[in-house]
Amino acid sequence: MENQKKSLTLNVIMVSFCFLALLSSGILYYSSGMSNITESIKPDAKKNELEKESILRELNDLKNNYDDIILENKTMSLELIQERDKVVKLISDLVIFNGNQYDLMKYKKEVKSLKVKLKILTIENAVLERKNVLISVQRDSTKVVLQDSEKHNDDLKRDLENTVEKFSKLVVSGTTIVTYKLRNSGEVTITDKASKVEGINISFVIDKNEIAKPIAKIYYIQVMNxxxxxxxxxxxxxxxxxxxxxxxxxxxxxxxKMMRVTENLTGKNFAKGTYFVNIFDGEELVDESSFTLK
Structure with a gap:
């Protein structure tokens, strides 16, 4: 009976020792795994922090530009102050920002939009200043001087229109091509076999542009063998x-808003080889891609 008790005690000790060994191994494995995860996160976090600092520098430069223009300006000060306040708010939001790379890209796009807005306001301010000068000149200048001033003002106005037109132009990108076969069931099967292809799916993206006006457009798609x-x-x-x-x-x-445009070109008996897809806005080539059928 005493031997059984000793044996039982020995078994309990052995089981406890095995359990502690397994527990220690698990803790070491978990600690090692967490350490590896932490080390892999550090580079991304550092990269995001550097990107954040770069954006903050751009925003502070933008704010300083607005401050300088506001001090020199009287006719457009309210609108300039409103735009500067947007920059200040963006700086405040970014200071406490702890997001990822994707969220940082949103801030970069916003900075780009604010820079474009500043350029437009600067040109508008120049136009208004010229007009004010013109009004004072009209009181005591000759007809020739007046005509010259009007011509100069027209040139500035045309420059403004050209600048707005340039930045309001729609940008097309990301043209993708998918060739497919239509089954009797209506199911679409992707294939690059020339003898099986019955359709070419063509899609492209029109980027978001807050300066551009809503508009109906026609894009011409050219597919060449x-x-x-x-x-x-x-x-x-x-x-x-x-x-x-x-x-x-x-x-x-x-x-x-950003939108994806998709069109399908159907047909049969496509030849083998490389095909070229060109997207035109009027007569201007705005994007291109290619694909190969085997």
Whole structure:
């Protein structure tokens, strides 16, 4: 009986020792894993912090520019102050920001938009100052001087219009191509086999532009085979300086937001080789891509 008790006690000690050994191994493994995770996070955190500091420097420079212009300006001070306050708020938000790289990109886009707005306001301010000078000159100047001033003012106005037009231009990017086969069930199967392809899915992105006005546009899509032959409907559009042969047209209603445009070009008996896809806004080539059928 005493031997059984000793054996039982020995077993309990051995089980306890094994449990403690397993527990220690688990703790060491968990600590090692957490250490590796922490080390992998550090580079990203450092990169985000450097990116944040860079954006803060840009914002502070932007605020200083607004401060200087406001001190020199009287006619547009309210609008300038409102824009400067946006910069100040953005700085305050960014100081306490602890987000990821994706969120930092939103701040960078906002900084870019604020810089464009500052440039436009600066030009508008120059136009207003010129107009004020013109008013004072009109009181005691001759007709010739007045005409020269008006011409100069027209030049400034035209510069402003050109600047606004430049920054309000829609940007097309990210053209992607997917070739596919349509099954009897209606299911779409992606394939790059020339003998099986029955359709070409073409999509592109129109970037967000808060300066641009809502507008209805037509983008012309040109698909060319390796022999530079346009495939598809093969329509012709005549523009100011040249005629454009295209495969299909895409009617777009732009509302100042990023949007993806998708069109499909169907057909059969596609030849093997490399195809080129060009996206035109009027007669201007705005994006391009290519794909290969085997």
């Amino acid at each position: 390796s022999e530079n032959t346009v495939i598809g409907d093969n329509n012709m559009e005549t523009h100011q300086y040249k005629s454009l042969q295209y495969s299909l047209a895409s009617n777009v209603s732009y509302e100042k």
